[in-house]
């Protein structure tokens with residue numbers, strides 16, 4: 073007895089990826105079609121970022137609840153559970169971050185709880201870049217969110233390094249800050265030939281994604297090998313044990329991201345404007361560009377087997393849980409980030425606010 077009645081079932085086949093969608097309740101006011109379109113669109117965004125979708129098959133369970141919007145999601149290897157308001161609109165689905173975030177989790181091996189800051193931070197960071205590359209968000213929107221939210225990832229008084237302080241803010245935005253710093257630095261060192269995107273394509277292809285258990289050191293060694301740098305190794309050594317407070321305001325300014333008049337303006341005459349443009353530019357599918365092996369060599373069969381092996385609810389240790397918390401519990405964080413971000417008070421940075 074599954075405890076619920078399977079009221080609807082949709083099968084999508086997208087670029088060779090089989091997606092089975094289970095609707096736990098079939099009482100969506102707009103019907104299932106907008107939700108299926110949302111799933112297709114999100115799958116395409118993530119496939120474009122990684123060069124191919126991280127798994128060859130995927131099961132998605134859609135649980136409807138009262139209200140509108142997307143309530144949150146949880147991801148296991150080969151399985152994503154979503155909570156969607158029965159009054160959700162097509163516009164809300166088009167503007168949604170949750171599903172791209174959840175699908176991004178599929179591309180990274182399980183790195184364990186002490187490094188959940190990397191799995192969550194990477195999903196946060198990739199969601200913004202991948203949606204921008206696909207035309208689903210603007211550059212200004214992505215950087216506006218970064219400028220509002222990322223300062224929350226700064227260590228607070230008493231915090232240790234990323235491996236030791238597991239608050240919401242350090243996990244989601246401290247992790248995203250690590251990814252942002254890594255991405256910029258890889259671009260700088262390689263003259264914009266490589267970036268975090270190339271590194272994570274290599275990790276996804278080599279590992280098979282979330283069905284694998286990898287120590288973070290193996291993830292970073294694989295990522296660095298793909299870019300011919302030691303950026304991940306070096307940044308991890310700096311930030312894992314000790315609190316590090318990079319000058320984000322200065323970095324955004326160098327990238328040509330300026331907060332003025334209540335919104336983000338992009339400047340192409342900034343010293344690292346070419347890095348910003350390279351990060352945000354679509355890469356195409358080019359597996360060869362990232363020096364990857366042939367797609368079918370990537371061990372995805374194992375991921376499928378794992379997904380089919382049993383009730384995902386029993387595999388709670390693999391869940392990338394708590395993503396609903398991304399937009400929650402932010403009052404404290406707002407106060408804290410204002411304290412570490414004097415530029416906000418000076419009007420050259422936005423005051424932190426919840427994402428809308």
Ligand SMILES: [Zn+2]
Nearest residue numbers: 192195392395
């Ligand atoms: Zn997540």
